[in-house]
Amino acid sequence: MTTIDPTNLKTTKEIGRPDILFCVAHLPDSTRLWAGSSDGKVYELDPMAEPNQLGELAGHQGFVTGVCLTDKHVVSGAYDGRLMWWDRDSREQVRSVEAHQKWIRGVVASPDSKLVASVADDMVCRLWNTDSGELVRELHGHQPNTPQNFPSMLYCCAFSSDGAQLATADKLGHVVVWEVASGNQLGTVDAPIMYTWDPKQRLHSIGGVRSVAFSPDGRLLALGGTGQINNIDHLEALARVEVFDWRKGERTHEFPGDEHKGLVERLAFDPEGKWLLAAGGDNGGFVKIFDVEASKIARQDKAPMHVHDFAASESWDSIYAVGHNKLVVWQFET
Amino acid sequence: MPTPPTTPQRTTPPHRDSGLSRRDALRAGLAGAAAFASNMTVLNVLRSPALAEELKRGRKRVILLWLAGGASQLETWDPKPGRATGGPYRAIPTAVPGIHISELLPKLAQRIGHTSIIRSLNTRNGDHGGASVLMHLGRRDEPSLKYPDLGAMLARELARADSAVPDYVSFYTATEGRGNAVGRSGFLGAQYAPMFLTTDSKPNNLALPEGVSDLDHAQRGELRKLLSERFAQGRTSSTLASHNEAYARVRGLMASERLFDISDEPQSIRDMYGPTLFGEQTLIARRLIEAGTPFVKVSRAWWDSHGQNFETHLELATELDHVMSGLLDDLEQRGLLENTLVITLSEFGRTPAINPSLGRDHFASAWSATLSGCGVHGGSVYGKSDDDGQRVVDGEIGAAELFATIFQAVGIDHQKQYYVGSRPIPMTDPGTQPVNEVLA
Numbered sequence: 001m002t003t004i005d006p007t008n009l010k011t012t013k014e015i016g017r018p019d020i021l022f023c024v025a026h027l028p029d030s031t032r033l034w035a036g037s038s039d040g041k042v043y044e045l046d047p048m049a050e051p052n053q054l055g056e057l058a059g060h061q062g063f064v065t066g067v068c069l070t071d072k073h074v075v076s077g078a079y080d081g082r083l084m085w086w087d088r089d090s091r092e093q094v095r096s097v098e099a100h101q102k103w104i105r106g107v108v109a110s111p112d113s114k115l116v117a118s119v120a121d122d123m124v125c126r127l128w129n130t131d132s133g134e135l136v137r138e139l140h141g142h143q144p145n146t147p148q149n150f151p152s153m154l155y156c157c158a159f160s161s162d163g164a165q166l167a168t169a170d171k172l173g174h175v176v177v178w179e180v181a182s183g184n185q186l187g188t189v190d191a192p193i194m195y196t197w198d199p200k201q202r203l204h205s206i207g208g209v210r211s212v213a214f215s216p217d218g219r220l221l222a223l224g225g226t227g228q229i230n231n232i233d234h235l236e237a238l239a240r241v242e243v244f245d246w247r248k249g250e251r252t253h254e255f256p257g258d259e260h261k262g263l264v265e266r267l268a269f270d271p272e273g274k275w276l277l278a279a280g281g282d283n284g285g286f287v288k289i290f291d292v293e294a295s296k297i298a299r300q301d302k303a304p305m306h307v308h309d310f311a312a313s314e315s316w317d318s319i320y321a322v323g324h325n326k327l328v329v330w331q332f333e334t
Numbered sequence: 335m336p337t338p339p340t341t342p343q344r345t346t347p348p349h350r351d352s353g354l355s356r357r358d359a360l361r362a363g364l365a366g367a368a369a370f371a372s373n374m375t376v377l378n379v380l381r382s383p384a385l386a387e388e389l390k391r392g393r394k395r396v397i398l399l400w401l402a403g404g405a406s407q408l409e410t411w412d413p414k415p416g417r418a419t420g421g422p423y424r425a426i427p428t429a430v431p432g433i434h435i436s437e438l439l440p441k442l443a444q445r446i447g448h449t450s451i452i453r454s455l456n457t458r459n460g461d462h463g464g465a466s467v468l469m470h471l472g473r474r475d476e477p478s479l480k481y482p483d484l485g486a487m488l489a490r491e492l493a494r495a496d497s498a499v500p501d502y503v504s505f506y507t508a509t510e511g512r513g514n515a516v517g518r519s520g521f522l523g524a525q526y527a528p529m530f531l532t533t534d535s536k537p538n539n540l541a542l543p544e545g546v547s548d549l550d551h552a553q554r555g556e557l558r559k560l561l562s563e564r565f566a567q568g569r570t571s572s573t574l575a576s577h578n579e580a581y582a583r584v585r586g587l588m589a590s591e592r593l594f595d596i597s598d599e600p601q602s603i604r605d606m607y608g609p610t611l612f613g614e615q616t617l618i619a620r621r622l623i624e625a626g627t628p629f630v631k632v633s634r635a636w637w638d639s640h641g642q643n644f645e646t647h648l649e650l651a652t653e654l655d656h657v658m659s660g661l662l663d664d665l666e667q668r669g670l671l672e673n674t675l676v677i678t679l680s681e682f683g684r685t686p687a688i689n690p691s692l693g694r695d696h697f698a699s700a701w702s703a704t705l706s707g708c709g710v711h712g713g714s715v716y717g718k719s720d721d722d723g724q725r726v727v728d729g730e731i732g733a734a735e736l737f738a739t740i741f742q743a744v745g746i747d748h749q750k751q752y753y754v755g756s757r758p759i760p761m762t763d764p765g766t767q768p769v770n771e772v773l774a
Contacts, residue, residue, distance in 0.1 A: 018418065020688070038688075039418070063422045079422045103422070149609050150649040201510040202403075202636035203611065204649045233403075235641040235691050262691070282641065283690045306690040324690040 004275055004316055004332050006289040006299035013047045013329035014304050021322035022065045023107075025074070026311035027088075033311065034074050035322050036064025042076045042086070047320065047329050057086045059093055066107025068116060070130045077104035077118050085133060095133045099126060106156045110163045115180070117166055119154045125168045127180070137183045139168065141176040146205060148197055153208060160214040167221055167246070171195055171208035175223060177246050189244040189251075194225030198232050206232040210280070213267040215292070220253075221246040222276055224264025227256060235262040235282035241290065243276070253295050260286035260300060265323075266309050270316050279321055281306030287321070287330065304328055394708060394744040395623040395674040396488050398631040399616070399658060401650075402511045403462070403638035406684035406694050408723055409436050409647040410654075411702035412453045419686035419722045422644055430713040438651035441659035447713040448662050448671065449706040450772045454717020454729040455736065457682060460696035462638070465681035466514035472737030473763050479754065480520035484737060485629045487761060489526045491746045492628035499590045499626045504528035505535065505615040508635035514681065515633055521754045528631070535615050536594030540587065593621045606660030613657045620664055623674055637680065641691035654678070662706060675708040675743050679736075686723040700726045703736060709743030709774050716771050731769060737761075738768035 020038035027033070031048040034057075042057040042064055062079030069075075073094060074086040081104060085095040100120035107118050115136065116128045125139040146152050153171040160166070165186060169175040173191040178184065197205045211224035221244045227237035238257030241264055245252050262282030269276050275298070276290040285303030290296070305326040312319050319330040413436045414420040425434040428446035435443055435451070442449070459465040467475050470483040482490070489501035502519075506512045512532065519526040529537060542551055596604060596617050607613035612634045619630040634654070639646035658678070665671040683701025684694035700719040706712065717729030738748035741761060748768055751758040760766075 020692075038422075061424070151652065153645070201508060202638075203508045203634075204636070204646055206642055206645065233636070233638045233640045234693075281690065285690070 003334070004270055004289075005334075006275065006291075006332075008333045009287070009289065009299060009301070009319075009330055010333050011304065011328060012331045012333075013327075015047055015052055015327040017325050017327060020063075020324050021308065021327060022063055023067045023309045024311045024320055024322045025067045025069045026313065026320055027069060028314055031318075033320055033322075033327075034067050034069065034076075035327065036067045036076055036078070038063050040064060040078065040080075042067055042074060044091070045327060047327055052327075055091050057084075057091055057093070059084050059096065062103070065103070065105055066118065068107050068109040070109055070113040070116070073130070075107055075109065075116050075130070077107035077120075079103040081120065083107065083116070083118055083128065083133075097128070097133055099128070100124065103153075105154060108157055108159060110159050110180070111161060112163055115163075117157050117159065119157045119168055121151065121153045123152060123154045123170070125154065125157055125166070125178070127166075139166075139176070139178050139183055141178070141185055141188075142168065142170045142174060143172070146172060146195075146197065148205065150205065155208050155210050156212050158212045158214060160218040161216050162218060165214065165218060167212045167214065169209035169212045169223060171205070173207075173209050173223075173225070175209060175212065175221070175244075175246075177221065187246050187249060189221065189223070189246050189249055191223045191225065191242045193228055194223070194240060194242075196229040196232055196237070198229075202232050204232065206235070207237075207263075210263045210265050211267040211278070213269055213276070215269045216271055216273040219245060219247070220269075220273075220292070222253075222267045222269070224267045224278055224280065226261075226263050237261060239264045239278070239280055239286060239288070241267065241276070241278055241288075243292070253290075253292070255288075255290055255297065258297070260284075260288070260302070262286065262306070265307055268310070268312060270312075271314075277310070277312070277319070279303060279307035279310055281323070285323060393673050394492050394628070395670070396485075396492070396629045396677065396708075396740070396744060397616075397619050397623060397661070397674060398484065398629070398677045398679060399654070400506075400515065400631050400633040401637050401654070401678060401680040402466075402506070402508070402515060402633050402635035404465075404680045404682045404684055404696060405637045405650070405654075405678075406639065406643060406647055407453070407700070407702040407719075408684065408686065408694070409438055409644070409651055411435055411439075411451045411704060412700075412719055412723060413437075414686070414721065414723050417686075417722050419688065419724075421688060423647075428713075433713070433715055436651065438647060439655045441655045442662075445659055445662050448666075448676075448710070449704050449712055450710045450714045450716060451702060451704050452716045452731070452736065452769070452772060453700075453702045453719055454726040454731055455683070455698075455701045455703060455733075456726050456730050457698045457701075457732055460682055460698045462511060462681060462696075463514050465696075465698060466511070467516055468733050469679060469681050470516035470518070472733045479759070480518065481759075482520035482522040482526060483516045483518045484740065485517065485528055485631055486519040486522050486526040487741075488629040488744070488746075490522050491741075491750075492744065493526075494626060497626050498587070499593065499622065500529045500587060501627060502526060502528040502629045502631075503619070503622055503627055504530045504631040504633070505619070506530070506532055506631075506633040506635070507535070507611055507615070508633070510636040511638075512633075512635070515631075517631075521752065521759070535611070535618060536591065537587075540591040542588075590625065593625050594618055596621070603664065606664055608653070608656045608660065610653055610657070612653055613660070616657050616661050617664075620661060620668075620670075624668065624670060639684065640689065640693040640695055643684065643688070643692060643694040645692075658706075665707065671707045673708050675710065675740065676706040677740065678704045700724065705740065705743060705772060709745070711772055711774050714771065716769055729769075729771075734762045734766040735769055738766045739772050742768040742773055 102121035
C-alpha cells in the first residue's frame with residue numbers, strides 16, 4: 001500500500017549538471033539511477049552518494065532519449081537510432097543494434113523484463129528480446145507524415161502493468177494500444193488537441209502526445225502533452241493531460257491545466273491507481289499530481305527545471321526527476 | 335561599372351501628386367506597372383543610350399529564399415556536432431570533400447558545388463524588426479532617407495526597360511513577421527516596389543472584369559492608343575511616350591497571369607519542388623525569372639524556434655532541402671543557373687545555447703547565409719565560427735559586405751552611386767568590400 005499525501009511532496013535533493021538529461025531508470029531497492037544525456041552518454045548516478053556520478057556508458061552518437069533496466073542489463077536508445085545493451089555492473093557494452101532509421105524517442109522494458117520496446121521517428125515500434133537482442137515484432141500503426149506533408153514523430157510508449165498491452169503515441173495525438181503477444185491492434189484513442197498546426201501565422205507545427213501511462217488495472221490510459229498553441233515559437237499553451245477508457249474509446253478525464261505551460265513529458269499512476277503524477281515544462285518546469293477518482297488537480301508546483309523524465313521508487317516515497325541541467329529528488333515526507 | 339560622378343544617374347523621387355496611390359496599386363495587384371504610370375520620368379531615364387550597356391545585364395536574375403524568423407545556422411550550414419551547443423543533428427559530408435553541413439540538408443549536400451556558404455556573418459542586431467530592415471537594406475536605416483531594399487536595387491539594375499513582366503515579386507504568405515519583410519523601393523521610386531503577394535500566390539485583379547471580353551479589352555486598348563497618338567501629334571514630350579509604354583506594360587502584366595499558375599507544369603517538375611506552399615511559390619519564382627523578372631523573393635516563415643528548435647528545423651530545414659534542391663536542379667536543367675543567383679538569408683541566426691524548451695533564441699553574432707549559382711564560387715565555404723559557434727573567428731562580415739558580394743555576383747558594381755537630389759548614395763556604404771573568395 002502506498003501512503004501518498006500530495007501535500008507532502010518535497011524537493012530533497014537538487015543536483016546541477018552541464019548537460020540535459022532526457023531519461024532515467026531506477027534500480028529497485030536502491031538509489032542508483034541511469035540517465036541518458038544530451039552528450040550521448042548514459043550516466044550511472046546516485047543522488048544520495050558523494051560523488052553522485054558513479055560511472056558512464058559511452059557509445060551513442062546523439063541525444064540518449066530512452067533507458068531501461070532488465071535483470072542484468074541497462075538498455076539505452078538514442079537519436080543515432082541505435083539500441084545498446086550494457087552490463088549493469090561492469091559497464092561494458094554487451095550489444096549494439098541498429099534499431100531504427102530515425103531518432104529513437106523512447107525505450108521501455110516490459111514488467112517481466114523479457115521484452116524491450118523502442119519507438120522512433122520512423123514511426124515503428126519494435127519489440128526486442130531482452131536476452132538475445134533479437135527483434136521479436138514490429139508494430140506499424142502510425143502515419144509517417146502529418147496532413148501537411150511534414151514528418152511525424154512517434155514520441156512514446158508504455159506497457160500495461162501486466163505486460164499484456166503496449167500503447168504507442170505520436171505527434172498527431174494518435175494512440176494505438178497493441179496486444180503484445182500477437183502484435184494486433186486492440187484499440188485506438190486520439191487527442192488531436194495536443195497537436196498544433198499553425199496554418200496562418202507560422203506555417204509549421206508543434207506538440208504531440210509526449211507521455212503515456214496505463215493505470216495499474218489496465219483500464220485507463222493517460223496521455224500527456226500540451227494544448228493548442230497560439231504562438232508556436234514557444235511552448236506557451238497549458239500543459240495538458242487526457243485520460244481514456246481505451247477499450248471503450250471514451251475520454252474519462254480532461255485536465256486542460258490552469259497554471260503551468262509546456263509539455264507533459266512524463267506520466268505515471270501510483271501503484272494504487274489513485275494518483276497520477278505528471279511532470280514537464282517549457283522554459284521552466286512543473287510537477288502535478290492528479291486525483292484520478294475526484295478528477296481534479298491535487299497538487300501542482302514549479303519544478304527546478306524542465307523535467308524530461310522521472311522514475312519512482314517501488315513504494316513511491318521517492319521520485320527521481322531529470323531534465324534541463326538538473327537531477328532532482330522529490331520525496332513524499334511523512 | 336561605377337557611374338562617373340560627372341554624369342550622375344539621377345533618381346527622381348516618385349511623384350507625390352499621382353492620382354494612383356501605392357496602396358491602390360497593391361490592391362490592384364499591378365504595383366509595378368501602375369507605379370510606372372505614376373513616375374514616367376524614370377522611364378525616360380531608362381531609355382537613355384547611356385543605359386543600353388547596363389541593360390544588357392538584364393539577363394541576370396536573383397531568387398531570394400528569405401527564411402523569416404531566423405533559421406539556425408547550426409541546423410543548416412554550420413553544424414557543430416559533438417559540442418554542447420551542437421544539438422542532436424549530425425554533420426554530413428557534401429559532394430565537396432571537407433565541407434560538412436547538417437544532416438537535415440542531404441540533397442543540398444549533394445549540390446554543394448553550386449553553393450558558397452558564408453559562415454561568418456556578425457550583424458549585431460538580434461531584434462526581428464531591426465535585423466530584418468538591416469538584412470533587406472544592407473545598411474542601417476536612416477530616418478531622413480528612404481533607402482531601397484535589395485530587391486528594389488536589383489530590379490533597378492537588372493530589369494529590362496521593355497519588360498512586360500514585373501521587376502520585383504515578393505511572396506510572404508504567413509502572417510508572422512510579414513511586417514518585417516521590407517519591400518521598399520525608397521528613393522528609387524515606386525516603380526521598383528515589389529508586387530507583394532500575401533494571401534494568394536498569384537496577383538488579384540489581373541483578370542479582365544466580368545463582362546469584358548478579350549476583344550473588348552483589345553478594342554479599348556486600340557481606342558486609347560488612337561486617342562493618345564492624336565494627342566501626341568505636334569507634341570514632343572517624352573512623357574507621352576512613357577505613358578504609352580506604361581499601358582503596354584499593364585497589358586504585359588495581365589498576360590503574365592499564367593506565370594503564377596503552376597497547374598500546367600508537368601508533375602515531374604512540381605515534384606521537384608514538393609507539395610508545400612513554399613515549394614509551389616518557389617516554382618512560380620522560377621517561372622517568373624525565366625520570363626524575365628529580375629528579382630523574386632520567396633519568404634518562408636516562421637523559423638523563430640524559441641521552443642522545440644530541433645523539431646521545427648526538422649520540418650523547415652527538410653522542406654528547404656527539398657525545395658532549394660529542386661530549384662537548383664530545375665534552373666540547371668534549363669540553363670538558367672549560370673545567370674541566376676539563389677540566396678538563402680534570414681534576419682539573424684540562432685543561439686548556440688539550447689534553452690530549456692529545447693529551443694534556440696535570437697543570435698546575430700555568428701551566423702550563415704548562402705549564395706548559389708550566378709557568379710559564385712560554388713563548393714566553397716567562407717568564414718569560420720568558433721568550435722561552439724559563439725563568435726566569428728575568421729572572415730567576419732556584415733550586411734554591407736554581403737550585399738556588395740551579391741551585387742558583384744550579378745555584375746553590378748557595388749560602389750555605383752545613386753543620387754537623391756545632389757546627394758550621392760552608394761549602393762553599399764562607403765568602404766564596403768565584396769567577399770572575393772565567394773565570387774567566381
